[in-house]
Amino acid sequence: MRALRILLIIAIVLGGIFVAVDRIAVNIAESKAADKIQSSQRLSSSPDVDIKGFPFLTQVLAKELDEVDVSLSGVTATAGGHSVNVTEVTAELYAVRIDSSFSSVVAGRGEGAANISYADLSKAAPKGATVGYAGAERAAKGQVKVSGPLTDLLEGQGVALPSAVKALLQGRTVSAYSTVALNGSGAVQLRAEALPKLPVPGFDQRLRKAVDYDLKIEGMPSSIKLDKVTASETGLRFSGKGTDVRLAG
Incomplete structure (x- = not known):
């Protein structure tokens, strides 16, 4: 024992x-x-x-x-x-x-x-556009807020605004709620659900080009393919396998 x-x-x-x-x-x-x-x-x-x-x-x-x-x-x-x-x-x-x-x-x-972060996403957005938090309800739907001064957004798309038109639009800010998704190549797509009607005809399509855009993120490990993106209070979260x-x- x-x-x-x-x-x-x-x-x-x-x-x-x-x-x-x-x-x-x-x-x-x-x-x-x-x-x-x-x-x-x-x-x-x-x-x-x-x-x-x-x-x-x-x-x-x-x-x-x-x-x-x-x-x-x-x-x-x-x-x-x-x-x-x-x-x-x-x-x-x-x-x-x-x-x-x-x-x-x-x-x-x-x-x-x-x-x-939204601050870094804004750096890569079209000229004049800022990407931000859209609130808990919209973030749950995968949406972000894209906004900016209307004249800056249009001029960022190469639109030459006559002085009279620029004076008319001066001070006006556009805000849109955009759904975020990943396409087959892993690029981030932002697509606005609706845009305000502009007081000047012919600029609506140019405005949509400033708000709707694709964002290719490079420099991540190539062997992990991003397949999901979600919106949070601080920015976008990407995940993949x-x-x-x-x-x-």
């Missing part, structure tokens, strides 16, 4: 040592993976990497991790020819293939999400 008790104590001690060694190893691996991802993706700051699953060491021996969660910051993308900040970039990666030095990190499949998502190597 005493021998059994001693064996049990030894097993508990060894088990505790194994758990401690396993956790130390995973912390080192997370730091190393973060450095590789930062270098590979050319990020301005180190990402947060969380390697899931236990034990970690057996996953390393198999050279495949069950799940790795990554949070990125310092990400920029190009939208409408303008550099925009991408915030709250997260990725959940599964069946992650690695090598011993973490110089190669490739996930069999992954899910990602990111936010772009992909296979063979390469973060390093």
Whole structure:
């Protein structure tokens, strides 16, 4: 009985040592993976990497991790020819293939999400247009508010306004609620449900061109295809899925 008790104590001690060694190893691996991802993706700051699953060491021996969660910051993308900040970039990666030095990190499949603020979306909007929050009810329908001075919107579309017409329209602001969607190529489409009738005939179509536009966002991981966009109080949130998502190597 005493021998059994001693064996049990030894097993508990060894088990505790194994758990401690396993956790130390995973912390080192997370730091190393973060450095590789930062270098590979050319990020301005180190990402947060969380390697899931236990034990970690057996996953390393198999050279495949069950799940790795990554949070990125310092990400920029190009939208409408303008550099925009991408915030709250997260990725959940599964069946992650690695090598011993973490110089190669490739996930069999992954899910990602990111936010772009209304301020950055406005930078990429047509001249004179500002994109903003449309309120909780309309945001739930995937709508945003697009507004701007009427003269700026028209002149942004190359419309030469005679002095008399410009004086008539001066000070008038146009606001429209636009539905946001993704097309097949991953570009963001903004389409206004209705526009106010202009007091000057012939400019309605030009105004719609200033309000309805497509926004191609480039610089995101190419292996994750964006398939959903939702409107929130702070901006648009994009999400998507992909296979063979390469973060390093």
